[in-house]
Amino acid sequence: MAEVILSGLHKxxxxxxxxxxxxxxxxxxxxxxxxGPTGAGKxxxxxxxxGLEQPDAGTVAIGGWDATTTPPSDRDVAFVFQQxxxxxxxxxxxNLAFPLRSPIRAMKEADIDAKVREIAxxxxxxxxxNNQATRLSGGQMQRVAIARALVRSPSIYLMDEPLSSLDxxxxxxxxxxxxxIQTVLGAxxxxxxxxxxxxxxxxxxxxxxxxGQLVQVGTPREIYTDPVNMYVASRLGMPAINFLPxxxxxxxxxxxxxxxxxxxxxxxxxxRSDSASAMxxxxxxxxxxxxxxxxxxxxxxxxxxxxxxxxxxxTGDMVRLTPALPLYFDGAGxxxxx
Amino acid sequence: MTGNHIPxxxxxxxxxxxxxxxxxxxxxxxxxxxxxxFITPTMILLLAINIFPLIWTIRLSFTDFRxxxxxxxxxxxxxxxxxxxxxxxxxxxxxxxTAHFVFWTITMxxxxxxxxxxxxxxxxxxxxxxxxxxxxxxMLSPAVVGNFWRFLYQPQIGLFNYIISFxxxxxxSSFEMIGSVTLAPWSIIIVDTWMWTPYVxxxxxxxxxxxxxxxxxxxxxxRASTWRQFWSITIPMALPFIMLAVLFRGIENxxxxxxxxxxxxxxxxxxxxxxxxxxxxxAFEKWRTGFSSAFAIILFVTVFGLANIYVKALNQxxxx
Numbered sequence: 176m177a178e179v180i181l182s183g184l185h186k187x188x189x190x191x192x193x194x195x196x197x198x199x200x201x202x203x204x205x206x207x208x209x210x211g212p213t214g215a216g217k218x219x220x221x222x223x224x225x226g227l228e229q230p231d232a233g234t235v236a237i238g239g240w241d242a243t244t245t246p247p248s249d250r251d252v253a254f255v256f257q258q259x260x261x262x263x264x265x266x267x268x269x270n271l272a273f274p275l276r277s278p279i280r281a282m283k284e285a286d287i288d289a290k291v292r293e294i295a296x297x298x299x300x301x302x303x304x305n306n307q308a309t310r311l312s313g314g315q316m317q318r319v320a321i322a323r324a325l326v327r328s329p330s331i332y333l334m335d336e337p338l339s340s341l342d343x344x345x346x347x348x349x350x351x352x353x354x355x356i357q358t359v360l361g362a363x364x365x366x367x368x369x370x371x372x373x374x375x376x377x378x379x380x381x382x383x384x385x386x387g388q389l390v391q392v393g394t395p396r397e398i399y400t401d402p403v404n405m406y407v408a409s410r411l412g413m414p415a416i417n418f419l420p421x422x423x424x425x426x427x428x429x430x431x432x433x434x435x436x437x438x439x440x441x442x443x444x445x446x447r448s449d450s451a452s453a454m455x456x457x458x459x460x461x462x463x464x465x466x467x468x469x470x471x472x473x474x475x476x477x478x479x480x481x482x483x484x485x486x487x488x489x490t491g492d493m494v495r496l497t498p499a500l501p502l503y504f505d506g507a508g509x510x511x512x513x
Numbered sequence: 514m515t516g517n518h519i520p521x522x523x524x525x526x527x528x529x530x531x532x533x534x535x536x537x538x539x540x541x542x543x544x545x546x547x548x549x550x551f552i553t554p555t556m557i558l559l560l561a562i563n564i565f566p567l568i569w570t571i572r573l574s575f576t577d578f579r580x581x582x583x584x585x586x587x588x589x590x591x592x593x594x595x596x597x598x599x600x601x602x603x604x605x606x607x608x609x610x611t612a613h614f615v616f617w618t619i620t621m622x623x624x625x626x627x628x629x630x631x632x633x634x635x636x637x638x639x640x641x642x643x644x645x646x647x648x649x650x651x652m653l654s655p656a657v658v659g660n661f662w663r664f665l666y667q668p669q670i671g672l673f674n675y676i677i678s679f680x681x682x683x684x685x686s687s688f689e690m691i692g693s694v695t696l697a698p699w700s701i702i703i704v705d706t707w708m709w710t711p712y713v714x715x716x717x718x719x720x721x722x723x724x725x726x727x728x729x730x731x732x733x734x735x736r737a738s739t740w741r742q743f744w745s746i747t748i749p750m751a752l753p754f755i756m757l758a759v760l761f762r763g764i765e766n767x768x769x770x771x772x773x774x775x776x777x778x779x780x781x782x783x784x785x786x787x788x789x790x791x792x793x794x795x796a797f798e799k800w801r802t803g804f805s806s807a808f809a810i811i812l813f814v815t816v817f818g819l820a821n822i823y824v825k826a827l828n829q830x831x832x833x
Binding site: 225227246247248249251252253254256258260261262263264273274277278279280323327 | 727728730731732733734735736737738741745746749750
């Protein structure tokens with residue numbers, strides 16, 4: 176394991192600027208998750224670290240040496256691809272042994288065998304070792320893909336949405352397992368996803384990406400409670416944060432530059448109210464079992480928030496909303512701190 | 514829901530209307546009858562030009578029938594034709610030269626074809642243009658190819674001897690490709706390779722293109738050298754395609770006739786007399802129709818049997 180330092184990376188494909196001035200230090204043993212929608216440049220950044228793409232400007236330093244122009248095979252990184260990328264003509268065992276059989280390593284066959292079996296047990300595919308790699312279910316193939324990275328002890332593990340093609344249940348299971356494995360191995364991981372739950376649960380730090388730029392880097396808690404702008408704020412939280420013009424709440428003592436108020440569930444106190452002091456009307460209640468999604472119409476703005484199923488609120492009820500320590504944003508969408 | 518209201522009458526019609534079967538509209542023929550109507554001409558044609566001749570040939574192979582003496586009494590002679598073929602040293606010589614020819618054409622075409630495909634698979638400028646250029650020999654008629662290679666092989670005026678002499682310094686008139694006992698088989702192998710390597714290349718290229726880029730990326734990250742990527746990814750994954758090309762060329766070359774007939778007609782002596790040339794001589798020069806029928810059956814069973822074994826192997830590779 177090693178520290179990986181990206182500084183001032185730029186990468187364009189024709190006219191499209193995929194990566195713009197990205198700098199990031201991934202500490203030894205850190206699990207950094209890059210979060211962002213499709214096309215934000217997450218995968219490109221990962222490929223730059225792997226050496227599968229060359230940056231137009233900037234440097235990639237791995238373990239203290241400049242690897243910017245080093246080919247992938249000499250960087251000692253492991254990559255888990257989104258589309259599995261298993262060697263289809265090989266068995267699971269041979270897929271896992273492939274990276275270890277590299278002549279650079281000169282590993283003994285007995286050691287290879289031991290390592291393959293150890294990692295296969297870790298990701299729980301040890302009963303499938305003799306199967307053809309392509310004759311597995313999606314979840315099993317993804318385990319093999321992760322295991323093929325784990326058999327090595329590279330400087331850094333790079334994972335490109337490794338769980339995105341799995342069903343929800345399996346994704347949940349593998350997520351927990353991945354975190355367990357990372358803790359056991361103390362691995363340095365750079366992980367790409369558009370799934371906020373994966374980001375929140377796996378990351379030691381999250382990097383939020385938007386159109387090729389790294390907008391904010393911080394612990395999941397920091398990103399959630401202290402976002403730098405509306406874009407970051409809207410990345411995390413279920414239901415998503417509500418943005419309302421400040422004018423909706425005239426009595427509020429907001430910072431002078433603030434134009435927009437951002438309200439998550441915990442920023443809102445909701446009380447049933449008589450029509451005189453009421454400011455919103457419940458238009459819809461979604462029952463999710465343990466909690467309800469409350470849709471409230473506030474001066475023609477739809478506010479979605481969580482509520483206790485026992486609150487007794489129902490469609491048509493008039494409510495009063497009181498913001499509690501909300502987030503303020505200026506006209507450009509940047510955070511204004513109180 | 515008032516906007517897209519369907520009138521009751523229309524709704525009823527929609528609910529009860531079942532499309533009539535196609536057949537009912539075509540003069541009361543059933544669907545099955547129409548199917549037969551379409552298939553029958555093809556089946557008759559197939560029976561007339563494939564199945565019937567095959568059965569007739571099997572029948573003739575047990576007789577001493579000669580096609581140039583239609584009035585002679587035809588005697589059934591049992592397996593005599595087969596035993597005399599299998600004990601005839603000339604036939605075995607012909608089979609041997611066929612095997613020699615098939616082995617070397619396939620080896621050379623596969624090696625050169627795959628190498629060319631591997632080079633063309635890199636995405637360099639103008640690779641489309643070069644692919645087309647390389648494919649030209651394959652598009653020519655064998656008659657044309659045979660005739661102009663006869664000119665090229667001419668010891669006095671042919672280009673081939675001059676090119677060889679240019680590179681090796683051997684006197685161009687000191688050797689004769691078609692006329693020499695040792696060189697004549699190679700003259701055919703060279704022409705066949707020249708003509709059909711592009712075909713093998715095309716199939717190999719399809720195989721190489723079918724390997725996704727991300728497999729190579731994964732291998733590269735897994736620290737596999739180009740050499741190792743070639744042997745543990747490119748070759749195994751393109752193998753079904755290579756094997757298919759070998760199968761096609763093998764069957765074709767086993768019954769190779771046109772090029773041999775045009776270039777050497779089996780000569781000098783009988784050094785290039787492959788099985789199909791022997792067959793033609795027995796059937797249409799010596800008019801031993803029964804004998805040649807038996808030989809044709811033996812050749813057919815041989816190719817069929819070999820191809821079947823091969824296809825089994827191919828399927829095994831493919832299912833991996």
